[in-house]
Amino acid sequence: MRVFVEGVGLLGPGLQGWEAARRVLAGEEPFRPASTLIVASDLLPAAERRRTPVPVKLALAVGQEAFQNAGRDAAATATVFTSSSGEGETLHHMCEALASTEREVSPTRFHNSVHNAAAGYWGIATRSREASTSLCAYDASFTAGLIEAMTQVVSWRKPVALIAYDQPYPEPLHSARPLLASFGAAFVLTPEATGRTSATFELEFLPGEEKPARMSDSALEELRLGVPAARALPLLEALARETQGNVVLDFLTETLRIAVIPC
């Protein structure tokens, strides 16, 4: 399966947007971890903006950057959202309320608690009525999303955006499922080359076990292992370096190889 990469969005600790982060990932600048700065998307009306939980803001921010870099209309593009953690803060507040004697739950929190909250707000923000799905495969969530997005591009012969994101949980959930940082990555993928294409991805399942690609920088490697969405880092690094290479990704009991070929 082959798709074309038209736009990328990225937010992570010390990785503040794709344009700034690509120099770090290309090895031109050192990686300096810092808190991920998440700004609420200006795509949403003010009332909705206030109500959106942080994971939704994160997903919208990287999605919006990827579409800006692609120069493509989000309203006409299908989306694949993938997240291991979903809506942790909302889950925490709901479970706290349900453990109390009053059990007063907020209707807004309830509709914000669904795993596809980001996809719902994305539709409202971009006016996209195209297909959208929301996936989870625990630590393999990024790879699951990538396979699904590439399969959609190939099946429908239409562009598809992949938006992967994870936001750490508040305590006490954090101790049960520690995530290292906020991390989001988005890719606009197309079936044919366009004026903005930067590379192609070619996907192949590998027989037997191969070791997944690691980051050479130890702090970036810690990030890759510490957040499911950050399993995208080796692929982002290959794009940033603009050199041909193979990226091996874990996927449940299998591994797969993405050949990254700059255009």
Place this chain on the structure above:
Amino acid sequence: MHRALREKRSGLTPCDFETARIDTYAGKVPALDDLRVRRDLLDYDCRNNRLAQLCLEQDGFAGQVAAARDRHGAGRIGFYLGTSTSGLHATELAYRRRDPKTGALPADYRYAETQNAYSLGEFVRRYLGLTGPGFVVSSACSSTAKAFGNAARMITAGICDAAVVGGADSLCLMTLYGFHSLGLTSRGPCRPFDADRDGISIGEGAGFALIEKADRAESGAILLLGVGESSDAYHMSTPHPEGLGARIAMQQALDSAGLQPADIDYINLHGTATKTNDASEDKAVFEIFGPETPCSSTKGATGHLLGAAGITEAIVSILAIEHGLMPGSANTRSVDPALKSNYLLDSRNEEVTHVLTNSFGFGGSNCSLVLGVAQ
């Protein structure tokens, strides 16, 4: 199940789930309270995975998957499953047992195996001994309808030769209290399309299907002919008032099946029995199909199974084809005169060749499937 549908039997009873104190009806599977999951998978023990296991053991399904595993190899069978709330009830219970000093969750709380949306996927994968590619779709009440689309695309792309689709959604306090807070829970058993409908009855349920390539389908085999997926782009918990997203999903499903509206013999509606869902879905159905095509919701019988609504209503659609049954609407007394589609109060026995089934969810996530039969 087809007899219960034909006779319009309802499984809805006054809600007595756990400690919930809400004046509503629910569809509870009582066997789950005392069930434990298979010994080697005890880490995954929670209400949702118990429900999944109970369902996998019905109708010889696990045996059919084992036979498919022998045919294709375990690595060539994918799994595309859906759930809305996964094992959330385990987290609700853990939050009642937090350490009074530190606030920590109890040491026996298992996040990955219960709460995480993928818990169901890993449980089912292990239970069935599959090693192919898969994941969990969690797009609220459209989840297990959309899983059919995932499986069909993966098989067509050659990523797997067969796939298990379906999923489970079990009762929990979050959905009962959450829908109640939105004013969407019915006081009695829900009454889809009724003039006096007042909301949903939440149910729990599961369903699974094994999908293989259609090129070797024998006569009488059920075919997935079309899938349509769309977004409302309107509101997180209220459907588009004109049913715009629903219309797009239904039209796409028809187009991908290569069928005209008149080719559809029966529509299994989403029909949740809220004022807004039934009104907007009716507009969308009437716009495409007009006043003739028979349609009904089976949620008066099952309740709203949330993430499992898609698979269970796909199975209702399969039963409609296999038994020539258009199920009437349990609990509905008189159809709302403001709704214009041909809504079935009573069951009909007629040949059914093509069925369209709708599943819509929070976040404006819509999915329609068209099912048919191999000649």
